Amino acid sequence: MSLIKKRVWLLVGVAILLxxxxxxxxxxxxxxxxxxxxxMSDKSIPKVKAHALVMTYPFxxxxxxxxxxxxxxxxxxxGEIYEPTAKTIxxxxxxxxxxxxxxPGDAIQILQEGNGKVEFNDTPLFQPGEKYVLxxxxxxxxxxxxxxxxGGETGIYQVIDDNxxxxxxxxxxxxxxxxxxxxxxxxxxxxxxxxxxTKETQLLSKEKFEKLIKYQLKE
Amino acid sequence: MRVPKMMxxxxxxLLLVLSTLPLLSSSAHPSSICxxxxxxxxxxxDCNNHQASASFTWNTDIPNSVVAVDYPYRQAMTSGAGxxxxxxxxxxxxxxxxxxxxxxxxxxxxxxxAVFTExxxxxxxxxxxxxxxxxxSKMDSxxxxxxxxxxxxxxxxxxxxxxLYLGANSDKLMYGFWPMASSPTAKDKEGAKEATKAxxx
Numbered sequence: 001m002s003l004i005k006k007r008v009w010l011l012v013g014v015a016i017l018l019x020x021x022x023x024x025x026x027x028x029x030x031x032x033x034x035x036x037x038x039x040m041s042d043k044s045i046p047k048v049k050a051h052a053l054v055m056t057y058p059f060x061x062x063x064x065x066x067x068x069x070x071x072x073x074x075x076x077x078x079g080e081i082y083e084p085t086a087k088t089i090x091x092x093x094x095x096x097x098x099x100x101x102x103x104p105g106d107a108i109q110i111l112q113e114g115n116g117k118v119e120f121n122d123t124p125l126f127q128p129g130e131k132y133v134l135x136x137x138x139x140x141x142x143x144x145x146x147x148x149x150x151g152g153e154t155g156i157y158q159v160i161d162d163n164x165x166x167x168x169x170x171x172x173x174x175x176x177x178x179x180x181x182x183x184x185x186x187x188x189x190x191x192x193x194x195x196x197x198t199k200e201t202q203l204l205s206k207e208k209f210e211k212l213i214k215y216q217l218k219e
Numbered sequence: 220m221r222v223p224k225m226m227x228x229x230x231x232x233l234l235l236v237l238s239t240l241p242l243l244s245s246s247a248h249p250s251s252i253c254x255x256x257x258x259x260x261x262x263x264x265d266c267n268n269h270q271a272s273a274s275f276t277w278n279t280d281i282p283n284s285v286v287a288v289d290y291p292y293r294q295a296m297t298s299g300a301g302x303x304x305x306x307x308x309x310x311x312x313x314x315x316x317x318x319x320x321x322x323x324x325x326x327x328x329x330x331x332x333a334v335f336t337e338x339x340x341x342x343x344x345x346x347x348x349x350x351x352x353x354x355x356s357k358m359d360s361x362x363x364x365x366x367x368x369x370x371x372x373x374x375x376x377x378x379x380x381x382x383l384y385l386g387a388n389s390d391k392l393m394y395g396f397w398p399m400a401s402s403p404t405a406k407d408k409e410g411a412k413e414a415t416k417a418x419x420x
Contacts, residue, residue, distance in 0.1 A: 050336040051376050053369060055357060056396045084324030084352065085334060111328060118336070121382070121395065139328040148328040154396065155330075170396055171386055199384050 047119045050086060054121070054152040059174040063216050066150050068100030068136040071159065072108065074126045086118030087111050089146070090126050098213045100136070109146040111139055113153070122198055123153045123168065124191040131159035133209070153199070157209070158192065165209050166192055171200035178208035253344070254413050258385045262393065262410025268338055269379020269414040271345035276312040277319040277377070291366060292323055292353050298363070299370025302392075306408045307378055307415055318348035319377060327356040332397055333369050335376035349377055368392075368401045375407065379414030 063069060072092040081087040094106045102108060114120030126132070135155040136147035149155045154170040164180055180203045184196045195201055253266035277296060279288045293311070300309035331354055338349035351373040358366060375393050376382075382395030392400045392407045403411065 048337065050334050051382055051395075052331045052334040053372055054396055055330045055332055084326055085329070085331060085336075085354075087329075113329065113331065137328070142328065148330075150330060152330045169384065200386060 047117055049119050050114070050121070052085075052113065052121050052152070054154065056151045056154045056170060059172050060216050060219075062135045062150055062155060063099070063213065065137075066099060066135045067138050068102055068147055069098040069133070069213060069217070070094050070100065070102055070108075070136065071096035071098075071131060071133045072110065074110075074128055074130045074132070075107075076128050077125070078109065080115040080117075081111075082115065082117070085113070086115045086120060087113055088115045088125055095131065096133075096210075098133075098210070099217055107145070109143070110134065110136070111142070111146065111148040113149075121153060122194075124194065127191075133157040133159065133165065133213075157204075158189075159206065160189070160192075160203075161206075163206055165204050165206045167202040167204060168192075168195055169199040169201065171202050175202055175204055175209070175212070178205050178212060179203060180205050256410055256413065258383055258388060260410075261383075261388060261391060261404075261406030262413070263381040263383055264410055264414045265379050265381050267344045268340045268346055269344060270307070270377070271343070271415075273306070273412075273415040274308040274310075275319060275377070276310050276314070276317050277321055277351075277374075278312050278314060278317040279321055288321055288323055289355070291363065292321065292355075292358075292370075294363065295353075295366035295370040296321055296351075296374075298367035299372075299374050302367065302371040302402045303374060303378070303408075303411065306403065306411045309374055309377075319346075319351075320349070321351045321353070323353045323355050325356045326354050329354065329357070332357050333373050335373050346377065346379065351377065364401070368399075369397075371402065372399065375403070375411070378411045380407070380410050 057065060071094070073095050075091040075093060077088055078091045079089040081089070088111070090110045090112060092108055092110050094102045094104050094108060097103060110126070112126055114123060114125060116125075134147075134157070135150045137150050139146040139148050153168050154172075156168040158166045158168060160166055166184065167175065182203060184192060184201055184203050192201065253264060253269075255264050255266055256262045277300075279293070297311065300311075303309055333351065333353045335349065335351055338346060340346050351370075353366075353369070358369065361369070372392055380393050383391055383393050384395050388394050389396075390400055390404065392403045393410070394400065400407075
């Protein structure tokens with residue numbers, strides 16, 4: 001077989017491989033092709049999406065309306081609620097308190113919108129070990145020590161490290177002067193990076209944020 | 220000698236043609252049919268979940284009962300639907316098999332006012348079923364006008380519009396946080412037209 005013929009057969013072989021590869025890669029999963037609102041989680045469990053309209057408050061008003069403002073550390077997911085709307089119950093430990101009748105070391109429970117089956121406004125669920133400063137209200141029809149987040153996702157501030165904290169959603173004018181120069185990508189946290197694609201996240205100075213809370217609560 | 224050269228050229232042409240295939244088959248609608256828009260456009264169409272035409276209906280979620288959902292919320296739906304009039308026609312139906320349902324619930328332990336959920340669509344991205352749930356615990360204290368605004372926002376999802384989250388869009392009805400515009404703006408209507416325009420035959 002001549003060298004030219006060998007090259008032609010090689011080219012034909014590559015073409016067949018490319019055709020097969022193209023067909024395999026462009027074949028979409030049936031659920032997505034059907035245009036359903038299903039998304040696949042890390043564990044490949046289909047999740048339904050929920051678009052919720054959330055009541056929000058300016059930062060100072062949220063602090064005033066809250067019953068507890070604390071820094072907490074998520075311990076674990078202790079249960080999921082499906083009706084009337086999707087929620088997850090997390091156990092948490094208080095690490096710092098700015099307002100309310102909880103103290104560092106106290107065990108509390110936090111209600112977060114969404115659960116393993118329902119993705120709520122495209123926001124991720126809390127994970128064990130993560131730290132947050134949350135603006136909270138006491139939950140009714142739940143055991144003592146259970147709280148919900150005022151303003152939903154807009155009342156969530158994730159502690160990144162000793163110096164920085166990220167407001168998950170809805171940029172707040174009152175916090176613009178304590179924003180840290182830099183890119184949100186420096187957090188290197190997947191959940192935050194995903195949020196930053198669709199929501200107006202704010203990277204803030206943790207020290208200045210805590211000072212601002214204390215200042216606002218004194219007024 | 221000429222035959223192998225022709226063959227190799229033919230194969231190369233074939234490869235070039237095949238390389239365009241993924242672009243043609245990667246979404247429910249080609250981009251020429253459904254324009255997604257986005258935050259920068261002032262509207263954001265869900266091309267995989269939108270109405271098939273500019274006219275659709277809703278019903279209450281409880282079979283055989285037209286009074287299961289409190290009057291103020293049914294009234295809000297009617298008023299909210301009216302805000303889209305001229306762009307999309309949305310009407311109540313007594314047909315219990317209708318796949319667009321509304322209901323109410325009571326949850327004081329949340330900031331959620333209402334939710335658009337449990338939706339599914341066919342292979343063309345046309346919504347086949349959906350639910351709107353109003354949270355009475357949060358909305359009972361709202362005025363009739365405020366309830367109608369919430370209903371109009373939720374019906375925007377039923378039309379096929381996603382929430383907008385940038386502060387620059389806080390003046391649109393489809394802004395995802397309360398408070399927002401009380402009626403569809405020109406951009407909301409533009410998105411609604413995009414979401415419901417008939418597919419070319």
